[in-house]
Amino acid sequence: MLRTMRLLLTSVLAILAPALVCSFHPTQRLNRPNNNPLLLQATTSPRETSLSATRQQEAQGLLDILLGRYANKSSGDDGDSIDGIIGDLIDSLSQARVSFDPAETFNGPLYAVLHQQGPKKPLWEKISLFSNNNVKGQQYTYNADTKEFDLVNYAEILGKGVFIQVEGTAKESKRPVSQAEDSNDQSETSAPTSSLLDGITSFFGSDKREQSSTTQQSSSSLLQCPCDIVATVAGGGLYVGGNKLFGLDFIQGTGLVRVLYADPNLRILESPYQNNGGWEDKGLIVVQVRQDLIPQ
Incomplete structure (x- = not known):
């Protein structure tokens, strides 16, 4: 019964959310694109169109x-009802299995974390307790x-x-998500599946000129x-005043x-395993939002 009421409230709030933002911040209305191209792909099915909407x-x-x-x-102290609505929206979007273009969503500016949930607070959250305005996030280039x-x-x-910055690299996993969920280790198979780099290299590759001349995005x-x-x-x-004070090699x-x-505009990411170094459990x-959308 409680979950049914949450889902009903979620649907109503999703419609009224723009007005709620105005009431939270009446002197500033963020300029955001009205259309999400990832969710408005051409389709001949009315049901698919409805689901995309x-x-x-x-x-x-x-x-x-x-x-x-x-x-x-506010950082989560505004009541369990809002947290419940956020959780239901995260669940629904995660279960939708949407398609995305990595060139638009994983190559660009910093995406800041505006919500995190899990059994334990990550290390980056523990060190950022002095102010709710502290920015935490990731940038993929x-x-x-x-x-x-x-x-x-x-x-x-x-x-x-004063901030901490940790550098590294990222690439596609060669193991299907279904296989990863059936195993307790993070070793990978040799057969790539949904490849992040396949998408990004097709965008930056030699066929970019041909793709730009087409009116419909290649699937x-x-x-x-x-x-x-x-x-x-x-x-x-650890950086102080823009200068590196000392290294953090244990991370x-x-x-x-x-x-x-x-x-x-936003990404929902999960840590399916215990990551080495204690940065995340x-x-x-987490829900990450493109930083230039966040009021300063």
């Missing part, structure tokens, strides 16, 4: 709730030379004046959730990041 509405509702909470300087992503994990302690550049990324962290440092290792949902789910 529902996913778009849910994603926008989640985005507006999190931005409103941030603008209101495609490296054409290595055909991988350069990865930066960023966590502020005292704003931009080969889209990946379907859930899919896994192998992230390797090589270490990091290193390899782990999997599971993409549950992704669009150009098994079961952690």
